[in-house]
Amino acid sequence: MSTGLAIETDGLSKRFRGHDAVADVALAVPDGSVFGFLGPNGSGKTTTIRMLLGLVSPTAGTAAVLGSPMPDGAAGVLPRVGALVEGPGFAGYLSGAANLARLDSADPLADPRTRRRRIGEALDRVGLGAAAGKRVKAYSLGMKQRLGIANALLRPRDLLVLDEPTNGLDPQGTREVRTLVRGLAEGGTTVFVSSHLLSEIEQMCTHAAVMRTGRLVAQGTLDELRGAAGDDRLHLRTPDAEQALAALTGAGLTPSLSGQEVVAPLQGRPVEDLVAALVAAGVRVRGVRLAEASLEDRFVALTGEGFDVES
Template sequence: MSAGLAIETEALGKRFRGRDAVADVALAVPAGSVFGFLGPNGSGKTTTIRMLLGLISPTSGSASLLGSAMPDRAAAVLPRVGALVEGPGFAGYLSGAANLARLDSADPVADPRTRKRRIGEALDRVGLSAASSKRVKAYSLGMKQRLGIANALLRPRDLLVLDEPTNGLDPQGTREVRTLVRSLADGGTTVFVSSHLLAEIEQMCTHAAVMRTGRLVAQGTLDELRGAAPDDRLHLATPDAERAIAALGAAGLTATQAGAEVVAPLAGRAIEDLVPALVAAGVRIRGIRAAEASLEDRFVALTGEGFDVAN
């Protein structure tokens, strides 16, 4: 396995009932990064995560966490890994603090002498100190998500794997999780975040990968995934959309109508060089601007799908 990678897979695959749920996945997650794992529902993200953590065995290929082969070296490497996968599961009749104490006591390498302090610190980091004595059955979904993250943070971790960590959180809670992830990364922890919320990934992550129907279709830094310079697209507000599309086509640009605007990839062209051609073609210009391609644009270009697709 390569040096400098917190997670690496080679041709990783999993078959269920003769069907490939995940096939030929080659992830490369740099140590110290905040890595977003993107894909529509049913694209194989959670299955991949379960293989990475040794919860299920791969049908083919290999995986490594923190330089150790999984699942062969799971006992040695997993104490250095915190995880929240497929939502937290807690005893509803126990308080948040009691649940964490129960889980920590089951950890063979956790120090019972520091348990109370570590639980208090973990609850404080996720904003649950005031609710620590409340029974978990009274927790909202967002509070349970926070408690799951607190459990992953009971001890220092070199790698944190979070599957949909902002599920059920209100905007304030989402911002707090985003801040927490950044602080962990600043402290040297690699954070691997599975999500379908593109806006959150753009604000939180340094790198990302995109899954589609069980296969990895792209990965890299966010700028590499966008695959464009900051002035990638022309946005033109005009009542003469058809005329503008024709004029831009004559200039070598493929334009389309998007709502009240005409949009075209600039492909290195400067807007000021296009305006005279538009005016000469009789296009009335109400507004014109250059905009950076978003991660959502790149995702749609890669998969042709939205995030409600589950097949």
């Protein structure tokens, strides 16, 4: 496996009862990145994560996490990995702090002498310090989600794997998790985030990958993915829509009418040249704006499905 990668897979596949849940996935997650793992429900994201953590054995292919093969290297790797997968599960009759103490005591590598301090710090980092003594059965879904993240942070981690970390959080909680993830990355921790919230990935991540029906269909930096979305688009306001459509078609573009605007992909053409051509054709130009290609455009093109874009 290559150096400089926190996660690397080659041909990773998983079949369930003759069905390919994950097929031939080749992930490359750089060290120190915040890596968004995107895809519609049922696209194979959680199954892939479970294979990366050694919870499920692959049918074919290989996976390495923090430089060690999985699942064979799980004993050495997992103490360096914090994970929140498929939602947290806690004892409702215990407080948040007591739940974390119970989980920490089950970790043979955790130092019991620093347990109380570490639990307090983890709860403070996710904004639950004031609710540390409250029974978890009285926690909201968002509070339980944050408690799960706190559990993943009880010890220093080289890799943090979060499956839908903002699920159930209010806007303030979402911002807190976003800030937390950024802070962890700045400290050298690689963060692997599975999410369907496109806005969160755009604000939180440096890299991303897109899954569709069990297959990896794109990955790279956010700028690379945006660049692959296609050309930027010209939006033109004019009272001469028909003339504008004809002029842009004559210029080799494929314009269309969208509401009160004429829209055309630029195909690398300078906006200034197109505006000059429109004016020369007698088109009255009332306004021009440029719409840059977006991640949403790319994801919809790749998956055939939309993503939730608001938290």
